[in-house]
Amino acid sequence: MNPSTAFARVLVDELVRGGVTDAVVCPGSRSAPVALALHQAELSGRLRLHVRIDERTGAFLALGLAKASGRPVPVLTTSGTATAHLHAAVLEASHSGVPLLALTADRPPELRGTGANQTIDQVGLYGGAVRLAADLGTPEVGREAQQNRYWRSLVARALLVARGSLSGDPGPVHLNLALREPLMPEGADPRPAVPEGPWAGRPDGAAWTTAAPGTGPMTTTPLPPSATTTRPRQRRTLVVAGDAPSAVGRSTSVVADQRGWPVVAEPSSGAWGAAGAVRAGALLLGSGAWAAEHRPDRVLVVGRPTLTRPVSALLADPDVVVETFTPHPHWADAGRGSASVSGVLPDPGAALGGLDSSGHRPAEGWVQAWATASQRVGAALDAELDAAPRLTAARLARDLVAALPAGALLVVGSSNPIRDVDRLAVPRAGLTVLANRGVAGIDGTISTAIGAALAHQGAGGGPAFALMGDLTFLHDLTGLLTGDGEPVPDLTVVVPDNDGGGIFAQLEPGRSEHAASYRRVFGTPHGRDLVAVARSLGWAATAVGEPGQLVAALRAGGPRVVVVRTDQRAEAELAVRLGRLAADALG
Structure with missing residues (x-):
């Protein structure tokens, strides 16, 4: 135990x-x-x-x-x-x-x-x-x-x-x-639950197993050091961009684009639209053999990357030099691997004669390998997502981002939606993407989206959209209530509804040996018609199931709620399948 x-x-x-x-x-x-x-x-x-x-x-x-x-x-x-x-x-x-x-x-x-x-x-x-x-x-x-x-x-x-x-x-x-x-x-959940082993103070208790911090069953294990023994002399620099103010994200894009470095950017980093932004970067980093062969020597971290385990594992790798650039005193360094921390990004004009600031030549072939790998993985993901005639939560994330007009605002909720956008959507410029990643809670997301939409449109921005799970939506229902005379933005809230805590189906609690307790304390089905709930609070609402219906609903304008009904277990199985397809695409 x-x-x-x-x-x-x-x-x-x-x-x-x-x-x-x-x-x-x-x-x-x-x-x-x-x-x-x-x-x-x-x-x-x-x-x-x-x-x-x-x-x-x-x-x-x-x-x-x-x-x-x-x-x-x-x-x-x-x-x-x-x-x-x-x-x-x-x-x-x-x-x-x-x-x-x-x-x-x-x-x-x-x-x-x-x-x-x-x-x-x-x-x-x-x-x-x-x-x-x-x-x-x-x-x-x-x-x-x-x-x-x-x-x-x-x-x-x-x-x-x-x-x-x-x-x-x-x-x-x-x-x-x-x-x-x-x-x-x-193993399977035992019943009834009584203390066992040495923690019960009984000498005949069952033995237990232990794990060092960070080596639990769902933690991404850093790639073997042997993968780094044949690194070329050329400097392999990767930019990892986490949640950051938009001005920081724009600066990151300029630096990365001028240097030609590949960028693994979280959607709310502000650097998602950089020329070198890699689609499905976390899937590439978690792909095993390919990631080992194309591992960076140096990682420039900008903002607070907290979204994916493969990125966290990379930043914790002692064989990778991690340089952190952040304007915020609470930078993310869960692996305690930063070799340096600075509030100022490197000057893009410091590159002289094709050399970076360390005197190493840029690894051009390696940069191209990242671009090619991203294209191959993207093609495999798209083929699988397009095969289903009806919308899944995964396809919804990809299609929503692609369908938004230039100048739009997108607020993404925590849990599965932000992860689906990160690994499946095609990074694009022309969007403002926001998310509450400071502590990554699901609370207050509707209200956050309304406030952001009012500010965005007050400054002359385009329509606003939000993508959030059903529990996130229910958690802040009172955010839909606006008093008489209060301004209401042009906001469309899109909700993949899998009747509960679907993210847990993709984590350890979703494993078959925990099925006896899953529905009760993790799946938490709510059994509510979210269209009816939204309408009862004065918002136009509709349920859609096909890609064409989604596009039409997005064009209808807000305030509006659009619900896409999905299945927790099916989404979990699809996530596993997509990961395998990505690995296969990389050979």
Whole structure:
């Protein structure tokens, strides 16, 4: 049993032993071990589980349960902005003396302060509103019995403090849970969930497996060092552009274009339309043999790239020189691999006589190899996407970007949509692409899109569009409500609706051995007609299924909601198929 799973079972066991009868779960990846342990406790009849899409709603549900019962009720969230949505309920619980337990999953210490995806400073997040705040340490091999006692005693103390048993002042408690990968249990989900192995303090417990940080089952492993032993003397420079202000993105494009460097750019980097922008760059970097042969010597990082694992693995490779250029003090360096950090981009005029600033000649054949590979992979992707007569979420991302008029604004939601655009759409100039990538939460996306559209069109820009998943859409439904006399932009919101958390079907929780818990705590089907929901809030809305219908709906103008119904499992299978086709196209 891996450490995170073992810890989660001890945590849940002690909560139940301490009198917890109800718990609330909001879906997430980092919180998966605890969510699964809670679900298994429900299956064994030890507690009642409640699942909610919106963390704010989940927190107030837990508040109501605790307020009416007088018993502590935990609410579990993943890391990042999800944790902030508990704050209003925590404040209410504090001022009304309600025993609410905020359980917030977090990154382990080595990923804090590095710009790792979906990470904020969660320690002390709720300030003086909580009666007790504790940042729990991560499991360590060799300290099982000691940590088991510590965690059980801390949970017991948290329950006593929440009830006010020690002070006569009941109220909320915050436990911050630092969890390392792997986050999913090995094999099929066991039932019922009870602590096993050394974490239960039993000498006859089952053995567990461990993994070093960053080597979980879904982490992209850096390519073998042997791939770099035959590098040519020519300098291989790759530009990686992450989320950044548009001015930074434009400067990046100028530098990269003048130097002739290939660019792997995230859609919201502002450099997506650079002449050297590579389509499906993450697929190329994750392709194994081809990526090993064409690995860069040097990577210039601009902005905050946090979107894909192949890029993160490249930046963590100790054999690659990483130079970071960012105007923002919170640069992304989860692999802690930056050899230098600067707020100023290299001067494109510094190249003299065909040499770059380091004195190496540009690797022209290598640059062309990236362009050729991108074309071959793009052709393979297009053939597969075009084979289906109806729209998939993957094809929707590609077709939407291609269909937008020049001068348009596109706001892309987190989770699958931004990743589909990144790996499948053809990078193009003439679009302004924005995304909330600072912490990469799904919250507030409708409101963000409306605000961006108002500013874009107020400055003379063209129509605005947004692409977001169904849970992202439901998470910010009140964003569709505009008061009488408030300006409403020309905004078309496009929603691939797979009835729940479809991204999890493409990650570890979607594996067949976890099927027993998938629908309950990850898939989270909502069963709602999003067309009817949008219309009830005053927006024109329609459902489309064919490419021609999509184009017509986009031309109709906004405010409008366009829904494309898809299937979680089918999309997950398509994602695997597209990855294999990309690898095959590269030989």
